[in-house]
Amino acid sequence: MAQVYAVGVGPGSSRYVTGIVKDVIQNCDIVIGYKYTLNTIDSLIKGKQVHEITMKNQEEAYQEVAKTLGDKKLVIPFTGDVNFSESEVVDRLIEVFGDVEIIPGISAIQVAASKARVPLDKSKVITMHVTTTIEEKKLELQKALIDGFSVVLVPRPWPKVPEKHFMQSEIAHYLRKNGFDTTSLKVHVFEFLTTERETEFVGTVKDLEGREFSDLSVMVINQSSLESYINF
Known part of the structure; x- marks a missing residue:
């Protein structure tokens, strides 16, 4: 068998x-x-x-x-x-x-969150890397940020179909157009994680406008704050 x-x-x-x-x-x-x-x-x-x-x-x-x-x-x-x-x-x-x-295996999501020091239990994990519509996922992204969560996100590369292409630059434009102050949202973008080609970009979501990243990239919008047990 x-x-x-x-x-x-x-x-x-x-x-x-x-x-x-x-x-x-x-x-x-x-x-x-x-x-x-x-x-x-x-x-x-x-x-x-x-x-x-x-x-x-x-x-x-x-x-x-x-x-x-x-x-x-x-x-x-x-x-x-x-x-x-x-x-x-x-x-x-x-x-x-x-x-x-x-x-199961180890996901780039886990590695990215660890490198950005953003705990997954205080974050929303969103993947745009699907062939179906992502409109609900876009709304999920907005709600997560409004609610104060960090977001670990896999963007969607689709360069041959511009209206479906939703990478870091498009995400930055989308959030700004929907009323978010993207100059205050801290972000990490990791490419080729765990390999010799690994890179990290650190800045604000506004800085992502017009920037291009690899298909093999993960972004982390960091809204976390330290909440150790000693403070409770």
Whole structure:
């Protein structure tokens, strides 16, 4: 009987691949994934049957492997954590393969929050990285900021469709147009987290207007304050 695993391999560095995920990958027969994700686990997939996919051909690859999977073990690795910002793909995998075991990984969201020293339990985590409408998510962003929460956010790169492109610059314009004082909102933008290419931008949301960042970026709007146990 076939076994299918969807696993998170961390933000980019092989050091962030958990032990259980390494074990699953090393004991599988087939791997299907995007180039960036496969690069993260390159040392673990040598000798495996590997299918490198893009958004254009992923459906074809899933269908082709499903027909001949037999009793083999298949792994579909995801950058970061499978359970965050990947639900559209995971739902499709379940439709194609049936029973899919999900093994979480370390998300760029966690790493970004840690580097910005913004606790997740005092923040709202929002992903715009979906193909469906993000209008409700935009309202969720506004409400979170009004309510005083910090926000850890994954933007949406869609340069070929400008009206759907919602990266840091577009977010900054959107908030300013909706009445927020973006000169007072502190922000961090992290690119290529945990890799040798990692960068960090620190400033205000207003500073993001006109700036371009990588598709592999996370932003943190910091509204947190210290609330240690000694103060209560």
